[in-house]
Every structure is written in C-alpha cells, then in structure tokens.
Amino acid sequence: MAAIIELENISKHYSPTIIGVDNVSLTVEDGEFVTLLGPSGCGKSTLLRMIGGFEEPTAGVIRLGDQDVTLDPPYKREVNMVFQDYALFPHMTIGENVAYGLKTFKLDKNTVRTRVKDALTLVGLYEKVNQRPQQLSGGQRQRIALARAIVRRPKVLLLDEPLSALDAKLREQMQIELKHLHEKIGITFIMVTHDQTEALVMSDRVVVMEKGRIAQQGRPQDLYDHPATPYVANFIGTTTFLPGTVADGADGVATIDVAGTRISAHPEIELAKGATVTVGLRPEKVKLLAEGETAENELEGKITEVIYYGLGLRISVALADGSKIDADTLLPDKLSHSTLPQVGAPVRLGVATHNIFVFEGKVTP
Amino acid sequence: MSILRRNLPGVLVMGIPVLWIALFMLLPYGIIVTYSFWLKKYPTFIPAFQFGNYITIFTDPQYVLVFLRTLKISILVSIASFLLAYPFAYWLVFRCRSAALRTWLYMAVIAPLWVSYLLRAYIWKTILGTEGVLNSFLMSIGLIDEPSSLFLYNQFAMVVTLTYIFIPFMVMPIYTALEKIPTNLTEASADLGMGPWRSFWHVTLPLSLPGVAAGFTLTFCLSFGDFIAPFLVGGPDGNLIANVIATQFGAALNWPLGSALAIVMLIVVLTIVSLSDRMERKGLSGGI
Ligand SMILES: Nc1ncnc2c1ncn2[C@@H]1O[C@H](COP(=O)(O)OP(=O)(O)OP(=O)(O)O)[C@@H](O)[C@H]1O
Numbered sequence A: 001m002a003a004i005i006e007l008e009n010i011s012k013h014y015s016p017t018i019i020g021v022d023n024v025s026l027t028v029e030d031g032e033f034v035t036l037l038g039p040s041g042c043g044k045s046t047l048l049r050m051i052g053g054f055e056e057p058t059a060g061v062i063r064l065g066d067q068d069v070t071l072d073p074p075y076k077r078e079v080n081m082v083f084q085d086y087a088l089f090p091h092m093t094i095g096e097n098v099a100y101g102l103k104t105f106k107l108d109k110n111t112v113r114t115r116v117k118d119a120l121t122l123v124g125l126y127e128k129v130n131q132r133p134q135q136l137s138g139g140q141r142q143r144i145a146l147a148r149a150i151v152r153r154p155k156v157l158l159l160d161e162p163l164s165a166l167d168a169k170l171r172e173q174m175q176i177e178l179k180h181l182h183e184k185i186g187i188t189f190i191m192v193t194h195d196q197t198e199a200l201v202m203s204d205r206v207v208v209m210e211k212g213r214i215a216q217q218g219r220p221q222d223l224y225d226h227p228a229t230p231y232v233a234n235f236i237g238t239t240t241f242l243p244g245t246v247a248d249g250a251d252g253v254a255t256i257d258v259a260g261t262r263i264s265a266h267p268e269i270e271l272a273k274g275a276t277v278t279v280g281l282r283p284e285k286v287k288l289l290a291e292g293e294t295a296e297n298e299l300e301g302k303i304t305e306v307i308y309y310g311l312g313l314r315i316s317v318a319l320a321d322g323s324k325i326d327a328d329t330l331l332p333d334k335l336s337h338s339t340l341p342q343v344g345a346p347v348r349l350g351v352a353t354h355n356i357f358v359f360e361g362k363v364t365p
Numbered sequence B: 001m002s003i004l005r006r007n008l009p010g011v012l013v014m015g016i017p018v019l020w021i022a023l024f025m026l027l028p029y030g031i032i033v034t035y036s037f038w039l040k041k042y043p044t045f046i047p048a049f050q051f052g053n054y055i056t057i058f059t060d061p062q063y064v065l066v067f068l069r070t071l072k073i074s075i076l077v078s079i080a081s082f083l084l085a086y087p088f089a090y091w092l093v094f095r096c097r098s099a100a101l102r103t104w105l106y107m108a109v110i111a112p113l114w115v116s117y118l119l120r121a122y123i124w125k126t127i128l129g130t131e132g133v134l135n136s137f138l139m140s141i142g143l144i145d146e147p148s149s150l151f152l153y154n155q156f157a158m159v160v161t162l163t164y165i166f167i168p169f170m171v172m173p174i175y176t177a178l179e180k181i182p183t184n185l186t187e188a189s190a191d192l193g194m195g196p197w198r199s200f201w202h203v204t205l206p207l208s209l210p211g212v213a214a215g216f217t218l219t220f221c222l223s224f225g226d227f228i229a230p231f232l233v234g235g236p237d238g239n240l241i242a243n244v245i246a247t248q249f250g251a252a253l254n255w256p257l258g259s260a261l262a263i264v265m266l267i268v269v270l271t272i273v274s275l276s277d278r279m280e281r282k283g284l285s286g287g288i
C-alpha cells in the first residue's frame, strides 16, 4: 500500500498562545480508515481542515499522493469534506446539491445524471432527488452530504464529526453503514470524532490527540491493550489508577507495591527499583473472587458502591490504604439476587498479571 | 356595565390603536379613493362615480411623462444604491477582519438616518450648487474656470441626492442577508471545486437575494414617493409624482385628479411590496 496523505511536522498556531495543532506528523495509507480521536479543543478539526485546505498550516508540509498541496486552496485538492452540520445548499434540490461538485469536471448531461443517480442510490436516497435539504431528516441530510462528497471520487474523504448530530440509535446504525460504504468504494477516509466507541467500531487506525499533538496511534485493539500513557488508557475505555512503588524490576516482570499489597506486572517500559509508578486497571479485567478462588494478583478491600448498568454491575472497592478501584461483573442469575454484592462487605479482587498497565511517574490523568 | 369595566384595560389597549388606525389611516384612504372618482367643477368638486381622472392620468402625456420620470429616477436610485451597497456590505461581512471596524463602519452608514431628512437633502444643494463645494474644488484644481451650473437642478442631482439619502436602506438588508449565510456553505462550495468567483455566483449571491430584493423595494418605494429632493435639487423639469399630487391639492385645486394620482402611486408601491414579499418568502422557504 502506498501513502496517500503525508503530514510532515504540521503546526497551526493561531497566535503565539493559541496553538491548534503542534508539530504533527502522520501518514495515511491509500484506502485506510483513520480516525482522529480526542477531547474537545485538542485540534482534531484544525488538523482535518488543514488537509482539506480550509486552514493554512503555520509550519510543515502536506502531501497528497506525491504532490505538495500545503498551500493549495480547497478547490484544487482532490479531497472532499463531509461537514459537521452537512452544509447542504438550501437553495438547491438534493439532485442539484450532489451535481454541484461535478460542475468543474465539464461532463455531459447524461454522465452527470448517472453519477448523481449512482451516488444517491449508494446512500439509498435516490427518491429524494427533487426535494430540498430542509425537507429531509438529520440522518438523510447526512447521507446526502456523503453522496455529494463521494460523487467527485476524491482520493480522500474527510469527515468532521459526521454523526454527532444524530441520536444514539441512528448513530449506531450510521457507524456500520459508513464502515460498509468505506469497504465498498475503497476511498481513504479520515474521520474526526470525540466518541471513542465510534472510533473503535469504525476505524482501521485510531490517532489519539492531546493538546494539539498525537498522543498515540494504532489499531483499536492495540490502543486498548497497550495504551502508552494514562491519558490514552483513560480515553480508550475506562481505567482506574493506583500509585505504586517498584519493588523489583528485573527481566520484564516487575513486582510493585500497591496499596499495601505486592503485585506483579509485565511493564512495557524499563523500571528502576524504588521508582514511583502508576498502575492502571481496567474494571472489566478486575474480577470479584469467590471464596476459595485465587488469582495471579489479589487485592483486598471493602465495597463502597454498587452501580447497576444493565449488562452488569460496576463495583467500587476501597482498598486498605483508602485508594479506590472499580470492578465490573456480569449480573448473577435472576434467581440468585440474594448473593448480590452488598455495600460494606469485604471482598477480594483478582487481576491477571498481563492485564496490569504500568506507567512511569505519579500521574493524575 | 360590569362586563365593560372588567374588560376596560383590554378595551383601552386594543381600542386606542384601532381607533388611531381607523381615524388616521383607513379614513383618509377612504376619502382619497372616494375623491378619485369625483368630478372637478370649478371652483369645487362634485360627487360622482366615473373614471375620468384615471383616464386622464393614462392618456394625458403630461402625467404619463411624470410617471415615467418617477419610475426612471426610482430605478436609477435603486440600481445606484445596489451597486454601491452590495460590494460594501460584502466587504464588511466577509473581508473586514476587525470586528470593531466592521461595527464602526456599519454604524457610520446607518447613523445619517438619525439626521433630519430635509437637512440631508439640503446638504446636496450646497455641494452641487454654483457656489458649492464641488465647483470650488474643481476650480481650485483648475479643471474648470468658472462655476458650472450643470450639477444642480437636474435629474442627475436628484439621483445622487436620493441615493445618498436612501442607501442605508439598501445596506441594511443586504448586510443582514450576507451575515446569515453560514461560512461552511462557501467552504463546501470551495471543497466541491469552485473558485471564489463561482462560489460567489452560485452560493453567496443567490442566498443574499432576499436581502437584495428587500433593499430594492425599500429604496425604490421611498424614491418613488419622494417629494423633497425634486423640490430642492430637481429643477424645473424634475417634478416627480409626489410634487404633481401636491400641486393638484394646492395651486391646481383639482383634488379628484390628485386623489387618482395618489391611488395609482399606491397601487404601484403595493404591487412592488407584495412581489418582493413573495420573493422573500420563497427565499426563506429555500433559505437558511
Ligand atoms: N479560528 C480560530 N481562531 C483561533 N483559535 C482557534 C480557531 N479555531 C480553533 N482554534 C483553537 O484551536 C484549538 C483546537 O481547535 P479545534 O477546533 O481543532 O478542536 P477540536 O478538537 O475539533 O474540538 P471539538 O471537538 O470541540 O470540535 C482550540 O483551542 C481552539 O480554541
């Protein structure tokens, strides 16, 4: 696979103090579905808009294919954008909206008609061709915006929070639809979202951003299993953190003192004896141990809270030194509700060694 | 009795405006409409129902000429206002980087509306007159040797004066219409391959048309009924309908004809207003 987009040390400083994007380098392969993920204000939109040509970087180079397009205006780039609130032209019909992007290609009428029809059929809305955007629902507009962008057959499709205006049900449905569309047309997709589920469900690769920089990038499952920083661990999934001290750090297995207990982990970094670290535990990987049951690592505490969330329970436990961790458990069988964990009860928690994250230093994410 | 007392506040709140409108708007309209069918019989008028006055207006070259002249002046004023106002409003909304400067300039355009209309028309007399600023300036730079009387008391002076006076009514609706256009629509247009000019032509201009229509309506109708500018800077053959109507009610002492003229004028204005209203409505339903 060849690179279709290359960002080289891209920065956008709106002013000396307002930094939108800070020295980002990123390569996107042809046909890939890449998602820029991060909290509000981390620079996702700014980065996407620079690829689209709506903002000029203050430093760095953007290459599309093997062409330097850094300073090209949007209308000269073979990329197209699906805008957050769709930006459909209110004074044109759906058909005219979709045909708009073909005007510059100087195609004959029949070709235009076929391509508009194909694009609208692809998103399942050809019957709306003569209606106006105002007559459509949010989800339908979103599909028209897609059709309008892909009808030009761009090299790269940019999507800025394309689903954020839709309600939860429709959003889930559109996530799958978009993913299928991507597989079907084979164009490179670069999407922006602040919704981790959306990112994980849809993308080949997720780029997690933090304050204008890339915090980590990788396949969804890699980010989930090997977060490089507490920030990423907490942004992709949920993680509870405990402060710890390294008791022994030799040979890829470290023993760490946490909350008065000694646990072992496989840290992905070198740890010196006596170093301060932060241990991360995912609630879904922490197990409530039954009597007589054992685990590679065990922690003891008292239940402080039990939250019911449909699929299961999230149980907050206070450890001996007062620090708290969460454990998820599936709901027990309907008939045995009497055995539900009770607040105040003492519990033992078990975690497998390979499910423990270790981060350097003392962090409050 | 008790019902009336209980409803007294309501009766007052609704009653006074209704009375006002009836007394000062509906009644005069009724009188004018009635008069327009009457006959003039020196030295007074006699009640009648006949269309003689209207026929006169549409057949007597004298009145046809005034109508055409008024139409011409109003159209010229609207066009001149548009040509000046649109680029200005466009620049303010899309190109002016400083929000403070934008507000300032916008206020500067609107502010003259608080100055007496008569005064603003009068100013042009002192600018364009033989003793005026324009002549002194042209003489001082040596372009002309003696004051020219070409500038004042003609239709050119009227168009300039009326454009100056009514241009805020063109700037305001266009500015508002342009400001309402979401930036992402022009961005989308650029994204879809259109350069700045074509984006303007296909997106910005069509979406600002309701504002343009409103501006044309306002400046046209205001000019169409203007009385002062012809009077101050128009000269002997610069009479517009309003002046002729005034004459009919004054010196010519022909109220029936004056009334008929007023009715025709009213119909022209109402037609334009309702046309533009329809256009604006259509723009809205297709709008943002
Ligand atoms: N036109 C602008 N002028 C000045 N600062 C800007 C401008 N656009 C964005 N910024 C700043 O740049 C930073 C990144 O903004 P950006 O819109 O890229 O964030 P985002 O990640 O897309 O956030 P969100 O999820 O809220 O859309 C923010 O701090 C923002 O205040």
Ligand SMILES: [Mg+2]
Pocket: A044, A045, A046
């Ligand atoms: Mg954004």
